[in-house]
Amino acid sequence: MMLDYPALAAVAAVMREGSFERAAERLGVTPSAISQRVKALEERLGTILVVRGQPCTATSLGRRLCAHVDQVQLLEADLASSLYGAETPVTLKVAVNSDSMASWFPEAAAEFARNSGCMLEFILEDEAHTADRLRSGEVVAAVSADPSAVQGCRTIELGEIDYLACSSPAFIARHFPDGVTAQALNQAPCLRFDRRDGLQARWARERHGIDLDPPTHWVPSTLGFLHFALEGMAWGMQPVVLARGPIERGQLAELSPSTSIRVTLYWTVARLQASALKTLTDAVRRVARSRLIQPD
Amino acid sequence: MMLDYPALAAVAAVMREGSFERAAERLGVTPSAISQRVKALEERLGTILVVRGQPCTATSLGRRLCAHVDQVQLLEADLASSLYGAETPVTLKVAVNSDSMASWFPEAAAEFARNSGCMLEFILEDEAHTADRLRSGEVVAAVSADPSAVQGCRTIELGEIDYLACSSPAFIARHFPDGVTAQALNQAPCLRFDRRDGLQARWARERHGIDLDPPTHWVPSTLGFLHFALEGMAWGMQPVVLARGPIERGQLAELSPSTSIRVTLYWTVARLQASALKTLTDAVRRVARSRLIQPD
Structure with missing residues (x-):
């Protein structure tokens, strides 16, 4: 089976922008086109994906499908340059704790962006949801003080603050x-x-x-x-x-x-064979080595 | 009717701390005492107030009851000094936009804390929930770029950034x-x-x-x-x-x-006759006048 990717892109845009109007602007189509795509997919799947509101939010299946689209785009990015040359850049979603965001992480992010051309979307790490978000694929990596293993991910020690x-x-x-x-x-x-x-x-x-x-x-x-x-x-x-x-x-x-x-800070990253993720992990480890305290 | 305030204080502590164990530490009782109080109140009301989890969260009735407790404590603060002298300080919950928190707001908060002896709990302002949180009493005031009227609150223009x-x-x-x-x-x-x-x-x-x-x-x-x-x-x-x-x-x-x-930034504050709220509004207006741009 192949999913309806244009419809999924519409769902993902509504999630990211919070409304059908802004998603439509973003994708350069009319709001009614967005609405039709989302509705058609919901009817085909027999379930609601987007909870209409101010802002619109995703149902749990909606979130899982968006996460899947993110991962597919990440894998496509490796093809894109050979297939089409320059492409719309892919966006990686990453959870980062607030103190790292305010200190050493931007240097790693800048190195990654220079080397990959990818965009980054951050969410601030929170107690309840970071592990869930990694597990569901909603984020592909996280910086946190939590060393717990997360299914489908590997965890690397970065250093200490x-x-x-x-x-x-x-x-x-x-x-x-x-x-x-x-x-x-x-x-x-x-x-x-x-x-x-x-x-x-x-x-x-x-x-x-x-x-x-x-x-x-x-x-x-x-x-x-x-x-x-x-x-x-x-x-x-x-x-x-x-x-x-x-x-x-x-x-x-x-x-x-x-x-x-x-x-101690840890980097938990999805086990996904995408070169962008490897580039990101390399940049994070390199900057962490120079900016965080390394045990011995 | 008088509500069971010790039980409500237990519910509020579980919400704030996220677990029965930490709430118990906080209130200096055993976790099973907390659990019994919450359960007894839930049985009396015939409905769940706390969703048990990691962390525990409140049902919508649970949130409304906690907001009520906050407001009662705020009103009690005016009595407390005359009744008992020094008291456990009351905590005001306020939503503030991130740029204000990182610039002028701490000066206003410090002036307020010095003059009132109250504690402050901040949540970062967010699109979807600030107005709801004001309406339900979950926060008593907010700094935002949103001039919309909120029922039960008044809105004051603070100045510009x-x-x-x-x-x-x-x-x-x-x-x-x-x-x-x-x-x-x-x-x-x-x-x-x-x-x-x-x-x-x-x-x-x-x-x-x-x-x-x-x-x-x-x-x-x-x-x-x-x-x-x-x-x-x-x-x-x-x-x-x-x-x-x-x-x-x-x-x-x-x-x-x-x-x-x-x-333009606005201060939206509950219409509640509590001197702590007046002291907070005075401090916010004074610091905003000196730190934000005032339109003629």
Whole structure:
């Protein structure tokens, strides 16, 4: 059986753009052409693929079909240059954790884009869905702190990032006049990126033997997280690469000196024989080797 | 009727932490105590409130009850200081767009936290859900570029942000040797934050009369978006406050000089008589007045 690929491309465009109108603009056809293609495919399959709404979203079968189209396009990319010369560039969907996106990953992405001509679509890694998205093929690779094996993928260790417990010097003077004590740690406002962010609790436990349960600001933005510390609102674990400059300028300080903790990052990538994926993995490993801490 | 508030607090903690175990740690009770409270409330109401999973999520009734608890705690905060003196600080949930979070908003948040003693929980604003979240009370306020009225809320204009079409000088020399033409714009790789990000298309249309349909990198991270331009992977609309430094250092340049576009930001806030909300709105307006462009 061959699937109806023009119809699938219409479904994928509606998913990406969120509406039939924008998908139509994107593909250079009328919205009613898009609508007919999607509907015809839904009728043939006897099931809904697109949940109409603001924005439109995919049903789980819709998502699986879009993932399949992405993978077919990735495999086609290896043919395309020999068949037609220059082609519409293929887009790889990748999940990346926020701190990597804000530091070393763009260099790897730039090297990959130069070497492959491919485009990249990022989603920020999230606790619940990254493994599911890899398993279903919705993303073809992910950078995360999670070493778990994912079916159909291989996982490579990339290196480590150091995090420092930081806030503004004024915040530290006010909340930690006697240094880091259990009482001070549980009264001073603390930052958390999101609910999977256990770095602050890990630092308190590993470095000071304290169970952490402080008043918490929840700030799911790498730059916001840094600015909240700079503003002296709270303390939090900052990646060294972002904290170093402000520490040198006296805008940030460590709660207790030289008590960094390390997080290991992993690259989980689909086992798919596509040269674009190999080029991406090569670029990620090369940049990770020079920008992340390598164990021994 | 009075709801079972200890049980509701358990439901809210499970939502926030994502699991019964972490909620139990947080509230200083055993996981089985949390589980019993949630189950008892679900049996009394005859419906499920928490979808058990990794992580646990709320049903729509569960979300409405949690939003109600948040609002009750906000109103209680006005009583608490007179009733008990110092209290566990209340947490306000606010949606903020990513560029504001990375620039002017932390200053407003810091002023608010100093003046109120409240904690803040942020979610990044998203196209589909911000208005719903305001309507249901899940968040009490939002910064967005969307002026639409939301039932039960008032909307205040905060000011404007300028965006510049930027990339690295090398990217511009390679892709725009003859300046900004329709052909060059539709071949040069372009950045988009997410599917609601129409800034690049708006700039091409308003400043050059060109319909934009280029190869696109999708980068939903403010710092990632900036780094991709610095790496010369693509061009995109950067907020002036982030682009100014790199432009002065020669790391970024404008595609065509002095063709910024402006985006108006709004503050949409629940009509709720709670002094914490008034303090937050005052801080947001004051900082917006000094950090955003004010129309005459």
